[in-house]
Amino acid sequence: MxxxxxxxxxxxxxxxxxxxxxxxxxxxxxxxxxxxxxxxxxxxxxxxxxxxxxxxxxxxxxxxxxxxxxxxxxxxxxxxxxxxxxxxxxxxxxxxxxxxxxxxxxxxxxxxxxxxxxxxxxxxxxxxxxxxxxxxxxxxxxxxxxxxxxxxxxxxxxxxxxxxxxxxxxxxxxxxxxxxxxxxxxxxxxxxxxxxxxxxxxxxxxxxxxxxxxxxxxxxxxxxxxxxxxxVARPNATASTVEQRFFSVSDDDKRRTILKLLRDRDIKQSIVFVNSKLGAARLARSFERDGLRTAALHGDKSQDERLKSLAAFKAGEVDLLVATDVAARGLDIADLPAVFNFDVPFNAEDYVHRIGRTGRAGASGIAMTLVTREDARLVADIEKLIKKKIELEAIELDDDRPRRTSFRPREEREERSSSASAAPSAPRRSDSRASRDPFFDQPYDAGERAEPAAWERNAPSQPAAAAGRTSPNIRPKRKVAALLGGGSKA
Structure with a gap:
């Protein structure tokens, strides 16, 4: 031998x-x-x-x-x-x-x-x-x-x-x-x-x-x-052929981070793991808009759709396979160069299985995990499981996000301001009142009506006894038409 x-x-x-x-x-x-x-x-x-x-x-x-x-x-x-x-x-x-x-x-x-x-x-x-x-x-x-x-x-x-x-x-x-x-x-x-x-x-x-x-x-x-x-290996050990990297990012920068890593490392094909079925579907559509050939793999898809997505990925027709943990086991993709953890898995053991999709059969691979501030406990669980100290790395992203601008450009605002200052002053509101009729500026006064209404003339007069008992300081009640709720009660 x-x-x-x-x-x-x-x-x-x-x-x-x-x-x-x-x-x-x-x-x-x-x-x-x-x-x-x-x-x-x-x-x-x-x-x-x-x-x-x-x-x-x-x-x-x-x-x-x-x-x-x-x-x-x-x-x-x-x-x-x-x-x-x-x-x-x-x-x-x-x-x-x-x-x-x-x-x-x-x-x-x-x-x-x-x-x-x-x-x-x-x-x-x-x-x-x-x-x-x-x-x-x-x-x-x-x-x-x-x-x-x-x-x-x-x-x-x-x-x-x-x-x-x-x-x-x-x-x-x-x-x-x-x-x-x-x-x-x-x-x-x-x-x-x-x-x-x-x-x-x-x-x-x-x-x-x-x-x-x-x-x-x-x-x-x-x-x-x-x-x-x-x-043949310590339980929960990760393969020695897999390089593990952890990047500290914010939630808003996760997708841009993956795009940068794909571009900088010239990665042609990879699996992106997320924790939810809805997140997998949304992220796949986002990567599609970025120009990548993408397929989603999660439990809400029919088995026929899942098999077609896997077949397309294995045939090289798909660049990114965005998947939940249904793909963490059993997928044997030859020479898969990289795996991304878009979300840190809730179960630390799933981390071992996720990154095991790369570096198979002696080949080398890289597993990159995106970590936010909220993931500290989950990362600690992974450290405890794999018995390795995890070092978080910062990553510098290209500042290609569109900046928010005012509704009008600054030059236009300055031009409008200078033109407004040069224009003659508009008449004040108080000056405009000179042409108005002063009657409409007087306070409201009910006054006395010349004669009562027809329904008031026909109404019975108030008894003298009742009038005698009424205080001179109390104004008598105004009569209201029966149609509006007035008149005597039966």
Missing amino acids: NTVTTQGDTGTPVEVAPPPRFDTLPLDPKLLRAVADQGYATMTPIQAKAIPVVLSGRDVMGAAQTGTGKTAAFSIPLLQKMLRHENASASPARHPVRAVVLAPTRELADQVAQNVKSYAKHTNLRVAVVFGGVDMKPQAAELKAGVEVLIATPGRLLDHIEAKNCVLNQVEYVVLDEADRMLDIGFLPDLQRILSHLPKGNRQTLLFSATFSPEIKRLASSYLKDPELVE
């Missing part, structure tokens, strides 16, 4: 073994050929540790930072073990579900299915994926035709189980991918219901996740038998 010689801390040569190769594993030539077609020759650390354990038949708890090849670490050995059931029969009965892979999001389920199909393409093993947001009928038809490997989101799999579209009584392998995320979004009851439909015999269960919390360990103790812990 060839070795690589490096200089140690003392300056003495140190021999470091190169990464192990896939062709050193006891894998079928069909699988090795498929792996070679993907351009893979050597294994990542999680693959080198997990694949032999899975091939041995033991349950596994696999922990590795995102982007290190966890999908291949569990799918390749499972396909190897299922090759003994491989057959070319057209009968659905000869292709029962033997492996179930559960994923928390539609995007991750679709991504895992694409990888598994690529590894199984030279075999007769059938692979299918089911998730919500799309019509169940085509999925049901595919399931009834027979599949060996079923990748699913928990909710949609339960729908097919209740509709009797699939039978899981011959399942031998179960994989919980991104199990921490499934617990975060409340899938524990669904997981328990699904696992209750599976045979409890010699079932091999694999649990893979980027992070391990106490809840995950309790789940593992309930459903895994004497699992072997496979851990």
